[in-house]
Amino acid sequence: MNRIITIGRQFGSGGREFGRRLAEELGIGYYDKEIITEIAKSTSMSEEYIKSFIEGKGQKLMPITIGHSFAHIDNFQVDNPAYKQIQSIYQAQSEIICSLAEKTDCVIIGRCADFILKDYDPLRVFVYASIDSRVSRCMAKKRENENFNEKEMRKHILNLDKDRGKYYEFYTDQKWGDKENYDLMLNLSYKDIPRVVKRIAPWFTV
Amino acid sequence: MNRIITIGRQFGSGGREFGRRLAEELGIGYYDKEIITEIAKSTSMSEEYIKSFIEGKGQKLMPITIGHSFAHIDNFQVDNPAYKQIQSIYQAQSEIICSLAEKTDCVIIGRCADFILKDYDPLRVFVYASIDSRVSRCMAKKRENENFNEKEMRKHILNLDKDRGKYYEFYTDQKWGDKENYDLMLNLSYKDIPRVVKRIAPWFTV
Numbered sequence: 001m002n003r004i005i006t007i008g009r010q011f012g013s014g015g016r017e018f019g020r021r022l023a024e025e026l027g028i029g030y031y032d033k034e035i036i037t038e039i040a041k042s043t044s045m046s047e048e049y050i051k052s053f054i055e056g057k058g059q060k061l062m063p064i065t066i067g068h069s070f071a072h073i074d075n076f077q078v079d080n081p082a083y084k085q086i087q088s089i090y091q092a093q094s095e096i097i098c099s100l101a102e103k104t105d106c107v108i109i110g111r112c113a114d115f116i117l118k119d120y121d122p123l124r125v126f127v128y129a130s131i132d133s134r135v136s137r138c139m140a141k142k143r144e145n146e147n148f149n150e151k152e153m154r155k156h157i158l159n160l161d162k163d164r165g166k167y168y169e170f171y172t173d174q175k176w177g178d179k180e181n182y183d184l185m186l187n188l189s190y191k192d193i194p195r196v197v198k199r200i201a202p203w204f205t206v
Numbered sequence: 207m208n209r210i211i212t213i214g215r216q217f218g219s220g221g222r223e224f225g226r227r228l229a230e231e232l233g234i235g236y237y238d239k240e241i242i243t244e245i246a247k248s249t250s251m252s253e254e255y256i257k258s259f260i261e262g263k264g265q266k267l268m269p270i271t272i273g274h275s276f277a278h279i280d281n282f283q284v285d286n287p288a289y290k291q292i293q294s295i296y297q298a299q300s301e302i303i304c305s306l307a308e309k310t311d312c313v314i315i316g317r318c319a320d321f322i323l324k325d326y327d328p329l330r331v332f333v334y335a336s337i338d339s340r341v342s343r344c345m346a347k348k349r350e351n352e353n354f355n356e357k358e359m360r361k362h363i364l365n366l367d368k369d370r371g372k373y374y375e376f377y378t379d380q381k382w383g384d385k386e387n388y389d390l391m392l393n394l395s396y397k398d399i400p401r402v403v404k405r406i407a408p409w410f411t412v
Contacts, residue, residue: 128385177385179334185391 003028003105004122005204006114008168008176011160012134014188015127019107021194025201029106031097038096039089053086054093054111054167090171110164114181115172123204126182131157133189209234209311210328211410212320214374214382217366218340220394221333225313227400231407235312237303244302245295259292260299260317260373296377316370320387321378329410332388337363339395 005022009015016032023030036054040047094116100106101120108117114124129137135154142148148156168176179185188196211228215221222238229236242260246253300322306312307326314323320330335343341360348354354362374382385391394402 130386179383179385179391179393180336182391183393185385185388187385187389 001120002101002103003204004101004113004117004120005107005125006117006122007107007109007125007127008114008182009110009127010129010134010157010177011164012138012157013127013129014137014191014193016109017193018127018186018188018197019109021197022201022204023107025197026105026107026204029100029104030109031100031106032109035093035096035100035108035111039092042092042096043088045085045089050089053089112168112171115168115174123184124182126177126179126185127188128177128185129187129189129191136190207326208307208309209410210307210319210323210326211313211331212323212328213313213315213331213333214320214388215316215333216335216340216383217363217370218344219333219335220343220397220399222315223399224333224392224394224403225315227403228407228410229313231403232311232313232410235306235310236315237306237312238315241299241302241306241314241317245298248298248302249294251291251295256295259288259295318374318377321374321380329390330388332383332385332391333394334383334391335393335395335397342396 005019007015007019009018019032020030036047036050039045039050043050093111097108097111097113097116098120100108101117101122108122114122131154134157135150138153138157139148139150142153165176168174172181174181186196186200211225213221213225215224225238226236242253242256245251245256249256299317303314303317303319303322304326306314307323307328314328320328337360340363341356344359344363345354345356348359371382374380378387380387392402392406
């Protein structure tokens with residue numbers, strides 16, 4: 001069985017950079033946005049459209065109740081075309097993630113991969129950081145056209161976390177970021193990520 | 207500054223064995239029950255007596271409110287000789303933990319060392335495991351004179367965790383086992399601890 005590392009991460013924690021560098025260091029596959037490209041290929045939807053569903057629009061349609069059982073979902077939602085669409089995106093995403101795990105050793109970022117791949121015995125990592133550290137990281141990395149001040153950035157980060165949590169909980173019936181659902185939890189507050197990766201990589205190679 | 211690794215752990219998770227083996231593997235100091243021996247030396251109390259205060263009797267005197275501010279504690283408690291005694295045990299313990307951290311690289315198990323040593327920039331590890339894994343580990347390791355069945359063992363474990371949590375929260379104003387208070391969280395459910403240590407030790411040596 002291939003060696004699979006799944007990485008869940010709080011927004012702005014540096015989890016994506018950590019995962020990318022870890023995959024480089026280990027010389028194994030790395031899948032993040034590539035998954036969206038693959039979904040687009042396997043469906044008739046554009047990458048932009050899929051992204052908007054996964055990262056925002058989709059969550060708005062989800063019931064507040066945690067749990068993906070249809071018992072929680074009223075008829076309106078089940079019949080809602082947008083709801084059907086997020087279900088088919090999730091289905092395509094699950095198939096693609098499983099086929100990646102079949103193909104090669106890899107790091108997979110987000111997208112409930114820890115849950116989808118539970119039969120593949122992945123090493124389930126969750127990366128987090130203090131909110132101050134995340135605000136400071138995001139302010140340093142923000143694009144020129146982003147006008148958030150620190151207060152707005154903090155709100156933006158917490159909102160994105162809320163969406164991620166809701167998405168994860170909806171499909172997995174598990175609480176996002178709860179230690180019970182991961183093998184390793186890493187606090188990257190104010191950490192030098194390349195240095196952390198150099199330190200931690202040997203652990204994954206034995 | 208010495209390299210300090212503090213290990214908080216859920217009861218039965220294997221955190222103590224993990225810490226002992228990690229210290230051996232790294233060739234650095236290991237302090238666990240040794241701290242109680244040192245407290246006994248520096249006070250007029252017996253090891254047994256100190257242990258009973260730290261691991262049970264002490265918690266019973268603590269107010270339910272989290273926070274060590276005296277505002278939460280009524281006069282009865284402040285004047286209570288037993289209360290004074292747990293305070294002086296904690297004081298002695300803090301001094302001993304700081305002097306160990308001054309002396310040598312080391313692993314320190316429990317005893318709020320992550321909080322007491324915050325100025326020493328320790329690597330703060332928390333070890334946990336599923337309740338089923340912990341029950342199974344404790345049943346396999348139980349002494350001949352312990353008659354717990356599985357159900358009783360589960361209750362015993364959860365009670366001990368509750369005491370540990372209360373003790374930690376009382377002195378630190380932080381929630382025990384919350385990821386924000388640690389650098390690394392390790393899930394040892396059903397894990398082969400010697401193997402985990404061999405895999406993870408290189409990380410601590412870079």
